[in-house]
Amino acid sequence: MKQSVFPSKVLPYILLLPTFIILIIFLFYPAFETFRLSFYKVNPYTNATKFAGLYNFKKVFFNPDYGHSFGISILFSLLVVMLGIIISLALSVLLNQNFKGAKIYRTLMIWPYALSPAIAGALFNFLFNPANGIICFFSGNYTWLTSGNSAFIVVALAATWKNLGYNIVFYLTALRNVPSDSLEAAAIDGAGSVKRFFKITLAYISPTTFFLFVMNTTYAYFASFGLIDVLTEGGPVDSTNILIYQLYKDFFVNSRIGYAAAESLVLFCIVVLITVVQFKTTGKKVHYQ
Amino acid sequence: MKKFLVLLLLSAMIVGNLFAGGQDEKEMAKAVEVDESAPVTIQFWHAMSGDRIDLIQSIVDKFVAENPNITVEVQYAGSYNDTLNKVKSAYKAGNAPAIFHSYEIGTLGMINSGLVSPVDELADKFNQSIDWDNFFVPVEGYYKYQGQHYSMPFNSSTPLLYYNKTLFEKAGLDPDNPPETYSEVIEAAKALKASGIEKPVTWNLHGWYFEEMIALQDAPFANNDNGRGSELPTEVLFNNEEGKKVFDWWIGMYNDGLFNDVGPGWSNHRAAFGSGEAAIILSSSSDVNLLTKALNEKGWEMGTGFIPHPEGSDGGVAIGGGSLWITNQLTEEQQLAAVKLVKYIANDESQKAWHKGTGYFPVTKSAMDSLDSEGWFEENPNYKTAFDQLLVSPGTLNSSGALLGVFPETREIVQSAIQECYQGKDTQEALDEAAKEVNDLITEWNELIQL
Structure with a gap:
């Protein structure tokens, strides 16, 4: 097939222009402002600024609470990513079978993704709230959300559950694209279903797994503050106060603009670093067809 | 000849002012004259969700019916924090609302923000006296800073x-x-x-x-x-x-x-x-x-x-809740309209409707007396406790x-x-x-x- 070519060199740029304008206004400009403001002291109301060098970064790094937040953020993202990927893969494999009502189940599984984090938080609050949560009642333990470790686990579970739908959509598509002749050939050679799954299916869907790895990491670091706000407000005693929640509070509630800008820059660097590491390590093991 | 007359007039005005000096101090403080019938539009951003959006709208509608030259654009702007953040951005762009709603713990911040004009200052400017003695002591006291009231009490609770x-x-x-x-x-x-x-x-x-x-x-x-x-x-x-x-x-x-x-x-x-x-x-x-x-x-x-x-x-007891702030980028017509509106929202009729619809207590003593004479507290004795608690503060x-x-x-x-x-x-x-x-x-x- 002959490749079509743009008649002039200008046209592609004109066609790209709308995208660039939107990216500049909503992505590059705010990112640049964040970068700039992290080096300033900023008046919380008038936004008047005064250059402060590394003042905000020093405050961030010398704050013992920040180190704590950093630690639990790593733990939180590990939990959310691992649980999210394992559970959604298992569910996707089940959903990929042919059984009565499969389509309905597939649709239902995607639902949690359509909920806003605040609603998801409210649902988990029904289950775990210390006054009369349903799970509290049946488990006899009323302190799920008011004692540190269990609050952390509940929040991580809620974040995992909330993102299952997203993962399942991608895994279902990937599983449907695993060529059936490879599986049949393996079956004829005498490979059992478990072996077929681990040796063949897993390899075919590895690009999706890697993609979800990266996306879930970003999700765990950036998108979970709504849940935390509804369930624990970062408590008890900062045990669920992950970096993004602290950042949200420092900017939107406490109006510490320069400090929040520094925090967000640090968080940004952490996530970039993690993603690069993922590409360098796991990324190499991915098998693309 | 014309030039000479203009000069004469000008110098007369200058000299006149020089001598008028102290005597005119009271005159200066007198209300600024604003055409009260000129059409004017103001924006009012509040932070009350749910049924309260309609309730606030209905109070404002009554105000507009009484002041047909004033158009009020009422908007629910999210939580107190959301509202404040939106006001800050709008202010930078030069289109802050005339009136916005903020929580009590934001008071010192707002006073020092440089975004607002004190309610007392504007009320004096337009001779729109506010009867602060009629407010409950803890309510009036909370919003008074250095002898001046900066915002109008609106939704108060303890x-x-x-x-x-x-x-x-x-x-x-x-x-x-x-x-x-x-x-x-x-x-x-x-x-x-x-x-x-x-x-x-x-x-x-x-x-x-x-x-x-x-x-x-x-x-x-x-x-x-x-x-x-x-x-x-x-x-x-x-x-x-x-x-x-x-x-x-x-x-x-x-x-x-x-x-x-x-x-x-x-x-x-x-x-x-x-x-x-x-x-x-x-x-x-x-x-x-x-x-x-x-x-x-x-x-x-x-x-x-x-x-x-x-x-x-x-x-x-100290009060919690929110109050109404007037921003300082307004024309004089808008300032006057804003003062009239916040006064209206704090009057007995509005506050009684607000109390019955939400459970926040009315901010004035006369509103409470009026509720009392209607027999409201006989039907709802538990509402009385909040007032009694306020009165002993x-x-x-x-x-x-x-x-x-x-x-x-x-x-x-x-x-x-x-x-x-x-x-x-x-x-x-x-x-x-x-x-x-x-x-x-x-x-x-x-x-x-x-x-």
Whole structure:
């Protein structure tokens, strides 16, 4: 097939222009402002600024609470990513079978993704709230959300559950694209279903797994503050106060603009670093067809 | 010839002004003349969701019917924090709303923000007198800073003690006599526990209660006249003896298994009260309706009482809630319209409608008297308690409530300190550490606000 070519060199740029304008206004400009403001002291109301060098970064790094937040953020993202990927893969494999009502189940599984984090938080609050949560009642333990470790686990579970739908959509598509002749050939050679799954299916869907790895990491670091706000407000005693929640509070509630800008820059660097590491390590093991 | 006449006139005006001097001072302060019938449009951003959006709209509609030249664009702008952030951005772009709604703990910040004009200043400017004596002392006192009222009180509430009369009776307690002091609460809680309620006392984890309990002992929360002095506050004082009394009592009940920690937010303690798992709670006075209904559904009767205080203390309750601020980028016509609107929202008729629709108490004494003569309190006796609690508040600087620029963070830090104590930390140590953490933030804020 002959490749079509743009008649002039200008046209592609004109066609790209709308995208660039939107990216500049909503992505590059705010990112640049964040970068700039992290080096300033900023008046919380008038936004008047005064250059402060590394003042905000020093405050961030010398704050013992920040180190704590950093630690639990790593733990939180590990939990959310691992649980999210394992559970959604298992569910996707089940959903990929042919059984009565499969389509309905597939649709239902995607639902949690359509909920806003605040609603998801409210649902988990029904289950775990210390006054009369349903799970509290049946488990006899009323302190799920008011004692540190269990609050952390509940929040991580809620974040995992909330993102299952997203993962399942991608895994279902990937599983449907695993060529059936490879599986049949393996079956004829005498490979059992478990072996077929681990040796063949897993390899075919590895690009999706890697993609979800990266996306879930970003999700765990950036998108979970709504849940935390509804369930624990970062408590008890900062045990669920992950970096993004602290950042949200420092900017939107406490109006510490320069400090929040520094925090967000640090968080940004952490996530970039993690993603690069993922590409360098796991990324190499991915098998693309 | 013409030029000469103009010169003569000009010099006459200048000389005239020179000599008029002191005598005209009163004339200068006289109301600015504005064409009161010229059409004018103002924006009003508020932070009340749900049914309250329609209620505010209906109050504004009545105002517009009486002032046909004024058009008001009312908008719900999200939570108090959302509203404030939107106002800040709009202000930078030069299109801030004329009036916006902010929470009480944002008061010192707003005063120092450079975004607003004091309500008193504008009222004087246009001869729109505001009868501050008619406001409840704690309401008027809260929004007065350095002798001037900066914003118009709108939705006010205080904490209130709610108790389940039916469960009180079952436990052998007097259902018409709510516990008033710390030890009375403990005694009642023990009796309730003995009657089978596992953890009879609860309220949500919120710094507001702690602040009120310090005001109730007439003790300062912050230095420099509780943040109301001529200098900005530089440190908090809540780690004082009075603060420790509150912590010891609160944490003590938790340690004795009388108090149920239900975490932050506003739904869990209400739910526990509604299901009978708690028989004594603290909550906002605006919850009267909601909680009465919740208990009625179970066939229980609800009572209300004052916020408990230690034996022998004599402070008063400070108010919470929000007020209306007027921004300072307006034309004179808009300023006048804004003053008229905030006055209208604080008048008896609006405040009565607001009270009946939401449970916030009206901010003026005349509105309360008018409700009283309508027989409102005979039908709703529990609403009376909040007023009685207000009327006995002495209006000192301490009981007016503290002003701090970093109040939202202070609450977070105090709440965290309370949770540390639940986990076994010494109360004085937790208070001292919390105070130190807040003081560092205050130092930074005092510098930033002057940029």
